[in-house]
Amino acid sequence: MKEFALAPTPEDGRLTEQVGGIDQNGDPVDTRVVVEQPLTLYLNGQEIVTMMTVGDHPDCLAVGYLLNQSMLAPDDRLTGIDYDEELSVVVVRTERITDFEEKLQKKTLTSGCAQGTAFGDLMEHFDEIALDRDAVLKTSWIYTLSRKINQQPSLYLTAGAIHGCVLCAEDRPLIYMEDVGRHNAIDKIAGWMFLNSEGPEGKIFYTTGRLTSEMVIKTVRMEIPILISRSGFTAWGVDLARQANLTLIGRAKGKRFMCLAGEDRLVFDSLEVEGDV
Amino acid sequence: MKEFALAPTPEDGRLTEQVGGIDQNGDPVDTRVVVEQPLTLYLNGQEIVTMMTVGDHPDCLAVGYLLNQSMLAPDDRLTGIDYDEELSVVVVRTERITDFEEKLQKKTLTSGCAQGTAFGDLMEHFDEIALDRDAVLKTSWIYTLSRKINQQPSLYLTAGAIHGCVLCAEDRPLIYMEDVGRHNAIDKIAGWMFLNSEGPEGKIFYTTGRLTSEMVIKTVRMEIPILISRSGFTAWGVDLARQANLTLIGRAKGKRFMCLAGEDRLVFDSLEVEGDV
Secondary structure, three states, rough: OOOOOOOOOOOOOOOEEEEEEEEOOEEEEEEEEEEOEEEEEEOOOEEEEEEEEEOOHHHHHHHHHHHHHOOOOOOEEEEEEEOOOOOEEEEEEEEOOOOHHHHHHHHHHHOOOOOOOOOOOOOHHHHOOOOOOOOOOOOEEEEEEEHHHHHHHHHHHHHOOOOEEEEEOOOEEEEEEOOHHHHHHHHHHHHHHHHHHOOHHHHHHEEEEEEOOHHHHHHHOOOOEEEEEOOOHHHHHHHHHHHHHEEEEEEEHHHHOOOOOOOOHHOOOOOOOOOOO | OOOOOOOOOOEEEEEEEEEEEEOOOOOEEEEEOOHHHHHEEOOOOEEEEEEEEOOOOOOHHHHHHHHHOOOOOOOOOEEEEEEEEEOEEEEEEOOOOHHHHHHHHHHHHHHHHOOOOOOOOOOOOOOOOOOOOOOOHHHHHHHHHHHHHHHHHHHHHHOOOOEEEEEEEEOOEEEEEOOHHHHHHHHHHHHHHOOOOOOOOOOOOOOOOOOOHHHHHHHHHHHOOEEEOOEEHHHHHHHHHHHHHOOEEEEEEEEEEEEEOHOOOOOOOOOOOOOOO
């Protein structure tokens, strides 16, 4: 796969809006801001959730959300994804009724509606996943990935206020998705991998967002052994990464970073002389 | 009320953890990271949601969440809030059954469980709220608030990876709450106002997070006419702010900012000579 096989399209006029206002001196200013719109997701006949999204790649977002919530299993067969831009609705259709729908029907019959518990479980199968122990992460890749991703034209550079997630291999960024929530951006990557039958082998996951429990769990569920962020950590994110033996790199800026889990995959190939940047 | 009547407590050992790792040279490092833990919220007998939170002020978070989701009405009377730290459960009890519970029971009986629609509606009453047209925002307050908030000891300064929201009056920060999600931080402020019978009169809301639709809707629901952030905007956030005539200030850093809605409340009292910072 070539670098940035899929990348942000900041030139797409549907994803940003030109807005006028005033600045600190009262002078008129024009600025670009990212679009944020509701998208209602159905799994077959079941309404699942309404998400706020920048709006691109609704198919990937829908499928990734369902996978990450265990509402769709990796072996479920899709028969179609219908997206209606005008109605802001996306419907994912499966060959047969999913385990999730079956559970939901039983739940409705027996115990009525209980919010929270009706949702699929993000943690389901977390403990069963064995990440590739032989994967390596060269420190030079971290610096190269960060530089390439930061320089790639994006909604972030155009309008700010958006998170990015990038599926990488070695020092090559491959699939770069953005969304107003980092949970959406990672779901889009998960959905893209499912729809394109792309496996986790040799992959590295990069995010602009914080390394929370949710980011760690979703990365582990995607079976990707390495997660890099330019932002910071939460304690539960670190705990979960250690449990799963995920290599967790945070605060990656310039030629600095901090590794709080899975240090054994690191290969220090770029220990530079002091002062070199 | 005095400045920072309620402020972050970064010295509270329950809110951060000391974690060891390695840096870019392979040298051992110690760092502090914020705690992130589940908190399950009940409204009377009804399980509502499990939130990820840093864990302080569970009472404010619980009540603010329910208010902002329209699951609790401003005139509902609370009879108690029970927080069990060990079980990570908080139960909000009301004098009588809430409208929300009643709706939920009807829904369960008639149409079964439908996720998403079972939740209260964040947008409910949005159109009915008239924000104070006479409120003013002096530009000098923006700069003073930003400076005071940025210099106040916080989990953000100690460990990063956290959002802050501050209830202010003129150039005085009053109530400063932090949480791993900005939606939690704003809910905590809403809950604090309800529990302390503090009204929106003369108030200004400051957030470190982006000005998304959710932040705008929640600020309007709190009837606070002015919202300031050091981060950027989303298009729907700007649209909603204009609909509600909310004064929306973003990218507030040093002596710069951008105002994209409700400009008429601004008073330019600090137009400085060029180069002055």
